[in-house]
Amino acid sequence: MRNAGRAQHRCALRGGAGGGEIMTRLWDKGGKLDETVLRYTAGEDHILDARLVEYDVKASIAHAGMLHAAGYLTEGDHAAIVEGLGELAAGHAAGAWAISLEEEDVHTALERRLVARIGDAGARVHLGRSRNDQVLAALRLYLKDAASSLRNAAEEVATALDDLGQSQGGLPLPGYTHMQQAMPSSVALWAGAYASELRDDAAGLRSAVRRLDRNPLGSAAGFGAPGLKLDRERTRKALGFAEVHEPVTAVQLSRGKAEAGLAFECALLVQDLGRLSGDLLLFYTQEFALVDLAPEVTTGSSIMPQKRNADALELVRAAGATARASLLEILGIPASLPSGYQRDLQRIKAPLFRVVDLAGESCEVVCRIVRALRFNPERCGELTSARGLRAAEHANRLAVERGLSFREAYRQVAEQEKE
Numbered sequence: 001m002r003n004a005g006r007a008q009h010r011c012a013l014r015g016g017a018g019g020g021e022i023m024t025r026l027w028d029k030g031g032k033l034d035e036t037v038l039r040y041t042a043g044e045d046h047i048l049d050a051r052l053v054e055y056d057v058k059a060s061i062a063h064a065g066m067l068h069a070a071g072y073l074t075e076g077d078h079a080a081i082v083e084g085l086g087e088l089a090a091g092h093a094a095g096a097w098a099i100s101l102e103e104e105d106v107h108t109a110l111e112r113r114l115v116a117r118i119g120d121a122g123a124r125v126h127l128g129r130s131r132n133d134q135v136l137a138a139l140r141l142y143l144k145d146a147a148s149s150l151r152n153a154a155e156e157v158a159t160a161l162d163d164l165g166q167s168q169g170g171l172p173l174p175g176y177t178h179m180q181q182a183m184p185s186s187v188a189l190w191a192g193a194y195a196s197e198l199r200d201d202a203a204g205l206r207s208a209v210r211r212l213d214r215n216p217l218g219s220a221a222g223f224g225a226p227g228l229k230l231d232r233e234r235t236r237k238a239l240g241f242a243e244v245h246e247p248v249t250a251v252q253l254s255r256g257k258a259e260a261g262l263a264f265e266c267a268l269l270v271q272d273l274g275r276l277s278g279d280l281l282l283f284y285t286q287e288f289a290l291v292d293l294a295p296e297v298t299t300g301s302s303i304m305p306q307k308r309n310a311d312a313l314e315l316v317r318a319a320g321a322t323a324r325a326s327l328l329e330i331l332g333i334p335a336s337l338p339s340g341y342q343r344d345l346q347r348i349k350a351p352l353f354r355v356v357d358l359a360g361e362s363c364e365v366v367c368r369i370v371r372a373l374r375f376n377p378e379r380c381g382e383l384t385s386a387r388g389l390r391a392a393e394h395a396n397r398l399a400v401e402r403g404l405s406f407r408e409a410y411r412q413v414a415e416q417e418k419e
Contacts, residue, residue: 133221281314
């Protein structure tokens with residue numbers, strides 16, 4: 001299948017129905033590009049952009065529909081573009097072609113193949129559009145879907161914790177402050193706390209969509225498309241954005257903000273998963289022995305035959321550092337840039353996709369572990385039997401029953417605890 005894609009790629013280079021040679025890249029003016037410069041400027045985009053293909057197709061179809069309605073595309077060209085883009089999306093999903101380094105990104109890859117497939121009509125789709133608003137449209141559509149998927153993933157972990165609280169919630173646990181036993185808790189309270197915070201993370205992901213939900217199409221390179229009457233409201237409706245991003249000069253100035261907002265919520269989600277993992281790692285030690293992890297979610301040691309290691313939980317705990325680092329990278333790139341598009345912004349994509357993927361993968365593995373988690377009733381009882389664990393409760397009752405100030409009741413209980 002890859003060979004077929006390369007053959008089609010070579011066909012695109014030779015030219016479409018119009019007989020002219022198609023540019024290697026959308027900006028190509030016919031000169032030779034140094035190979036080192038190509039590799040450096042393309043970076044990872046030809047790999048990263050694979051997830052944007054379906055969204056760039058959607059945005060391109062919406063843009064073509066708007067051009068047709070405005071009289072800039074004939075009925076025949078419009079129909080050919082829509083059909084060709086649909087076929088390309090299906091082919092990519094089936095593995096028939098991939099974006100090459102020479103193409104740099106999804107936009108060149110699609111347009112080259114579209115022209116090779118339908119001829120010069122394919123080159124007409126770029127009227128009134130820049131790669132700047134094109135990539136932002138595809139990226140925002142993708143991130144809206146990603147945020148929705150992450151909300152669902154966080155909810156799945158929360159539901160697993162709810163079920164744990166229902167099935168084993170009555171078991172007592174010691175509650176800790178300053179890493180010292182503090183007050184009585186329970187499996188239900190412990191699981192419920194994390195379930196609540198994960199749902200808070202899901203709500204944060206929903207809020208992060210606000211900045212993403214604005215249509216950038218029609219802003220072109222950041223100053224609109226002089227000489228053309230582009231209906232930005234039409235493409236907004238076609239793509240399901242909540243509003244048009246106005247003015248056109250604000251679109252590129254906003255780059256990094258919506259991305260950082262989503263990355264921030266991802267980092268909080270991964271942080272909560274990491275803290276949950278940290279608790280379970282402590283509970284799983286022989287000294288605590290509060291939980292047992294299913295064999296299928298643990299690994300082993302290459303030298304110690306007895307070991308069953310909770311490697312997945314350790315990696316989730318470490319993922320918080322990666323998530324926070326990704327957020328800082330996203331925040332740092334646009335921080336000192338002047339207005340207008342700068343190529344620096346390309347480097348946001350890698351840390352952004354990294355933190356989105358990390359959040360989803362961490363949710364999935366934690367959900368599996370929680371579903372297989374079993375608390376040890378006997379050990380739960382042993383660790384909650386110390387009298388001091390109920391000292392605060394004793395002080396409260398003493399104050400109420402004897403009419404003492406809490407401070408006096410506190411002092412009396414503290415003296416008793418010394419005995």
